[in-house]
Amino acid sequence: MAERHLEIEQKYDAVPDFVLPDLDGIAGVAVVGEPEVHDLHASYFDTGDLRLAAHGITLRRRRGGTDAGWHLKMPAGPDGKHEMRAPLGRPLVVPARLAGLVAAYTRGEELRPVATLETRRTVVRLLAADGSELAEVADDMVTGRGTEAEPERWREIEVELKGGGSDLLKAVGKRLRKAGAKKGRSPSKLGRLLGEAVVPSRAAAARAAARARLAEATSNGKGPAVTTGEAVLAYLAKQIEAVLELDPKARLGEEDAVHRMRVAVRRLRSALRVYRPVLNAERTGPLGPELRWLAAVLGEVRDLEVLRMRFAEAPPFVVEDLEKRERAAYRRMNASLKEPRYFALLDELDRLVLDPPLSAAADRKARKELPALVTRAWERMAKEYASIKSAGDPDAARHETRKAAKRARYAAELAVPVLGVAAKRAAKGAKRIQEVLGGYQDGVIAMGHLEAAAARTKDPAEAFTLGALYGKERCQAESARDHLSTTWSQTLGPSF
Known part of the structure; x- marks a missing residue:
């Protein structure tokens, strides 16, 4: 089982001769720990066309430091990332659990090394009066190598919250900026190294644009100017985003994730059916059976979840049987979410917004x-x-x-x-x-x-x-x- 936690951090760029400022006196910080030095070696994995990087996701195998192993980081807000970890294992074999969590993005494409980073890391820990760790400040000297590019060297500072709050993150950032550091130009080391090689997802951009057009028009009191096609497309885009966002959470069995993903699928089916007059039936018709199949895959798990919660106070033999059946249903669901059929459906959902199947009536x-x-x-x-x-x-x-x-x-x-x-x-x-x-x-x-x-x-x-x-x-x-x-x-x- 992969370990997971929410990582909240901010990055800052620094010149080579930057001097880390004194961090004493920050509210709540009782002790500034002695510097600890680690040498880290990380290999980053992605598809050949860098699909993970295009969605702000990083997958690496890192040796050295206190958390050696495989790390998968997925965006969770402006300063947060959901991080899942797995043991080191074999150098070129991505743990199946982590590979499955990004399958909605890779869609069957091979994950392979795309870059390596060598980092000399100096860590300073900020502690509370009771000795608990509030934050970790990492001063990194980085050498990065892409598959075909010349090595690139830079320095950056990472401030990661442990037990502290957002005020601490702001206070440390203020000290760093006053000492000459600047807000990081990239949310990840890999993103900085690969630069223009990372092409933003066209489908994600199209979904965001569809929702933004509707939001802008309606918020400015221009509702009558909105076309039916724009309203339908924005709704479809929202549900597709939900499916992709909830996919890894459903695989992990997070609370209510399967239910919410199933609802998003049902909303897609409903919109395609109710709003058929503004859609091209030849394009949207084949999606109905595939969305119904996906809803059924998720539904088996959800129905058992509902029963388990309904019988939570029942005798052990009832609960244990339901838990056993639910675990089996999750295994079947995860197997289905690895099938080419599922990836083909996701591709078609992308096409809905990249090439909207709107009829002439959509312009009304x-x-x-x-x-x-x-x-x-x-x-x-x-x-x-x-x-x-x-x-x-x-x-x-x-x-x-x-x-x-x-x-x-x-x-x-x-x-x-x-x-x-x-x-x-x-x-x-x-x-x-x-x-x-x-x-x-x-x-x-x-x-x-x-x-x-x-x-x-x-x-x-x-x-x-x-x-x-x-x-x-x-x-x-x-x-x-x-x-x-x-x-x-x-x-x-x-x-x-």
């Missing part, structure tokens, strides 16, 4: 077109709800109503930047219907799990416990079901 004003599209999604939900009473299988009809409620909710969410309060109200109403039906559906799934468990056990005590849990779940599900009509009567439709 969003303020005029979006109300009808949102209303159509709501009416579809109302039709499904009305079918419950006469359905031969009411549970199936409720399930279809819930899916329609999600589509209505996501359709309204997309329209919020343009339509404002009216769209928010519609999204909130659809969400209420979705949640009531979701409570009923969760109960049905839980009862099914308990029935299957009861069929497997031969222990009368276990069977009795499972029966008691079943009764409780049935009561909760029926309560949610009976509350549906009341919720529906209190929910107003769109009023644009």
Whole structure:
């Protein structure tokens, strides 16, 4: 298992004869440690076209110092990085765990050495009165070599928080700048070394541009000038970003990451379906089955997560069985997220923003077109709800109503930047219907799990416990079901 933590640091450039200033007297710092010198050798890995560097990600194998091993750093805000570590292992074999965490970016391309850095590091630790470490100041003399470039030498200072806060980071930075250091021109040593060889991701730039165009227009009161295509494209860009951001977190099993990634996938599916009039069906049609496949892959894990949390206070034999099944589901999910099918889907999602599949209708004003599209999604939900009473299988009809409620909710969410309060109200109403039906559906799934468990056990005590849990779940599900009509009567439709 790879170790991980959040790294918060700032970098400063310094001339060769820079003198590290006195760091005594900074608020909260009781002791400035004696300098410690380390010689570090790091090999950096990336794809041939530097895909990781293009997204601000670094992957290295470093020898020397106190933290020798493999280090993977991924952006987490302006001064933060999520860092995952693994033992040194073999020099040219990237640990599978770390390689998997960047698979959404490498997409099957080989990771290979692209640069080496030799660093003479002088470390000064800043300690609190109780001896705990607040921050580490590293004075680095660096020699970097790319695969084809001449060696480059420079000096930089890194200030990394340990137990201290942002005020300490600012105070140390102020001392360094007063002594002549300047804010680092690159967020990483590798980025500085490779320079113009790192080409920014065109897809990431296109997503950012799509969202920025909509944000600028709506924030300046120019909502009527926004086209329907611009509103749809900005929403798609936001969901694609979420999928990529949550991919490594889902693989690591971070709390709620699988759920959030699954929701982003569902929002993409919903937008492509509800907003078909402004999209080229030949381009977007094939994405539907692939997004449904990905949602199912994530859904297996999520359903078991929900059951585990639902039965957290259940007897150990129930919880242990769910935990075992959940671990197996995570293994299957991670295997699926390594498949060429997944990488091909990500490539197609990139194409959505690089080459938007917009129809002629996309050029129409969003303020005029979006109300009808949102209303159509709501009416579809109302039709499904009305079918419950006469359905031969009411549970199936409720399930279809819930899916329609999600589509209505996501359709309204997309329209919020343009339509404002009216769209928010519609999204909130659809969400209420979705949640009531979701409570009923969760109960049905839980009862099914308990029935299957009861069929497997031969222990009368276990069977009795499972029966008691079943009764409780049935009561909760029926309560949610009976509350549906009341919720529906209190929910107003769109009023644009």
